Amino acid sequence: MIVAFNLREHPDSMANDAATILYEDTDENLRTIxxxxxxxxxGTEAVGNKFAILSASDKHRIVVDLTxxxxxxxxxxxxxxxxxxxxxxRGGRLVLFVGDNAAVAKVLKTTGIDTVIPMFADAAEAxxxxxx
Amino acid sequence: VTAASVDPVAELSIQADAAEVRRASNWxxxxxxxQHLPAEQIARLxxxxxxxxxxxxxxxxxxxxxxxxxxxxxxxxxxxIHEAEVTVSDTGVAFDPLAYRPGPRADSLEKIEPxxxxxxxxxxxxxxxxxxxxxxxxxxxxxxxxxxxV
Numbered sequence: 001m002i003v004a005f006n007l008r009e010h011p012d013s014m015a016n017d018a019a020t021i022l023y024e025d026t027d028e029n030l031r032t033i034x035x036x037x038x039x040x041x042x043g044t045e046a047v048g049n050k051f052a053i054l055s056a057s058d059k060h061r062i063v064v065d066l067t068x069x070x071x072x073x074x075x076x077x078x079x080x081x082x083x084x085x086x087x088x089x090r091g092g093r094l095v096l097f098v099g100d101n102a103a104v105a106k107v108l109k110t111t112g113i114d115t116v117i118p119m120f121a122d123a124a125e126a127x128x129x130x131x132x
Numbered sequence: 133v134t135a136a137s138v139d140p141v142a143e144l145s146i147q148a149d150a151a152e153v154r155r156a157s158n159w160x161x162x163x164x165x166x167q168h169l170p171a172e173q174i175a176r177l178x179x180x181x182x183x184x185x186x187x188x189x190x191x192x193x194x195x196x197x198x199x200x201x202x203x204x205x206x207x208x209x210x211x212x213i214h215e216a217e218v219t220v221s222d223t224g225v226a227f228d229p230l231a232y233r234p235g236p237r238a239d240s241l242e243k244i245e246p247x248x249x250x251x252x253x254x255x256x257x258x259x260x261x262x263x264x265x266x267x268x269x270x271x272x273x274x275x276x277x278x279x280x281x282v
Binding site: 038040041042045071073074075077078081084085088103107110111112115116117 | 150151153154157175178179182183185186189237238239240241242244246249250252253256
């Protein structure tokens, strides 16, 4: 099942303004949550509740797909961390899939988040690590 | 000579409100594009602007939230080096981000603390950060530099 929650800004605002969260349960054990647009204050507040609910699954391990994320602020990082913690407390695991999104990967490395939440450029590796 | 010594090419005043941060980003992008800043340099400034405003909202206190935040963009070219500077001025409690020392890096999810990330990100993204407390305002300057494309 694929469900999109698309939160549009008013039309005169500039590029990349929609923060979008979309998920797919690829099998009974694995959920991919895709975040696009800007995880700034406004974007993170817009998708944060849905992100938390989708991440707090007892049945699924989680891959968070950040390959099409345009902007990642510290508030967005805190959201990733709290959801990774919530998944871990359920005995599960949340991992990050960044693909070739160099800007987002750099921010995650700069802040050291990649050492506490596993981060992968390769989708198959991300899925494997989530299910390990 | 730094960008600080030239007149701003763009200014914006915003309310200290989460909904205004996006407007500030949009203002920065439009003003920087007009000055022909490359997208990757605008992204550096945008990240710093977002984190500076997030800090004001989170820690500036009532005095910050009660009055406007002033933003300025300055640019300068000299000897093949481009420089751009964003100044963020607020009336919140005095806070010198340059004096902040982040704690040791957490090595596990259990130990990670929620604060301090924004300052780490700003230090990484900017070439220079400057801070001044003047006439009841915090003045934070974020400077980036890049070479002309050959």
